[in-house]
Amino acid sequence: YKAYRRYTGISLADVPGPESPSFIMGNTKELYQGQAAEADFKWQAQYGNIVRFKGPFSENQIMISDPAALQYIFVKSGYRFPKPHERRAMDNMVSGKSLMWVEGEDHKRHRKVLSPAFGVPGARALLPFFNGCAESMSNKWMDLITNSKEQSAVLNIPAWVSRATLDAVGEAAFDVRFGSIDNKESALARAYSNMLHDIFGSPSSEQIFFQEVAKYIPIRILDYFGETSNNPRVQRAREVASLATSLAKQMVTDKAEMLLHRKGSRDVFSLLVKSNMDTDAKAKLTEEELYAQMRVILIAGHETTSNTLSWALLELARHPEMQYRLRAEIRETQAAMHAHGDTEFAIADFDAMPYAAAFIKEVLRFYPVVYHSYRRAGQDDVLPLSQPITTRFGKLIHELPVPRGTQIIASIGAYNRNKDLWGEDAHVFNPERWLNSALKEKKATSVGVYSNLMTFLGGPRACIGWRFAVIEIQAFLTEVVGKFEFALTDKSELVRREASVLMTPTVEGEVEKGAQLPLRVSVASRTEKGY
């Protein structure tokens, strides 16, 4: 690295990027106070796939949407680009010292115990749970609609879907019935409702400043702050944490008891506890670590899929032609299933629906609900680049030296809109691109675990629940789109991509109300073919 830098004479400051409006805040207000990935798209269009911007006190940071650089950081370098410790302190506050929090060898140990529960057979076995929860929600919608005068209802989609996916995580991950679709006042549903928005949404300049300078504060002090602060956002995180931990303790005891009596079941947590029992003593997860896994699964596994589903329904309401095409495919598949005597969708049925697959991929590309991933260079390093960049002094460079400690934002949002990968219409929502063979044939640098999108990341820290999420999205979409029609309302024209760590739909002018996406829902009519 040092020889390279001496030879090339390149420093991060030479990389093109936006002017900094303030020495104290740098570009961070534009980055964190706009809508999710809004600044990313603007900077990418102006400066390309590597952008240098300023953090507080004129510190150079980089935002990356270049595939080769991302592949290097996430896939090739193992653990050389750890998560910044102030971000880990946030993870600790929300979900404890879980897989999401650990680094290096400890991460390998956690991942090894958790992986068997998230493999292909494990994820596929969860489909009946997802089908069941999707049906419970759609039965409620059917009652509401058929009992209404207009035979339609305006539903706040995220409020419904987040409770249904909380129930789905309860059943699929823990074999427990939370019942939040029947009772929106249940303690768990209330605790999780709008949680991430309450903790991280609409950050003030002071909060952004604190989040940025927290890197200079030792992690123990940050953890202590998380445990004791009276700040309402931190208190909100603590309330959820304590509820989830007591639930976790109960479940860990129940599962261990069940497995001792060899009454195992197919849910994720039973597989995890079993895998932990089979692991040698030194590598086993402790009880505290098991509770943390359960908390992270509850959080990472429910609002992510729920927000993705909300965005999917918004696009269907915006594009009736896509909605009709998807519904026709679902109903044709259903008719074929019924002809074979099957009543429930199986994985093979999803595999036989190319338009549904294309539509879901496009939703995941266009709305990656985790739109940023934060890393720090653990040592001096040199990033390869897919496309050379021209420095501010006109020099063409094919690699970028990054000093140890460089703060890196991997822009998942901007990578998923990179025109070199997805074409000139990358900013247009167009499922057709996945059915078009040109995209399939294009030899892209391999980065993401799913369809080379960055939505679930790639490499050893890729989302462990991605198969779980994709099957859950398939199950919910086929259930609701097969039965209902979705139309825009006045408010749905005002929907914002709120940046609350997760990309969340809110309504312009009513952001403080949290997740909102009001759509008009009615029962979808049958076609002349009878389905």
Ligand code: HEM
């Ligand atoms: C559409 C749905 C989902 C999306 C877009 C998503 C996205 C992501 C991303 C981008 C990461 C990496 C974060 C980083 O390192 O910066 C991640 C990690 C993780 N996700 Fe997901 N996720 C989804 C659903 C799920 C589900 C359903 C589960 C569990 C049931 C889950 C569990 C996890 C866990 C435990 C990690 C930490 C993995 C590690 O660090 O080794 N996620 N997810």
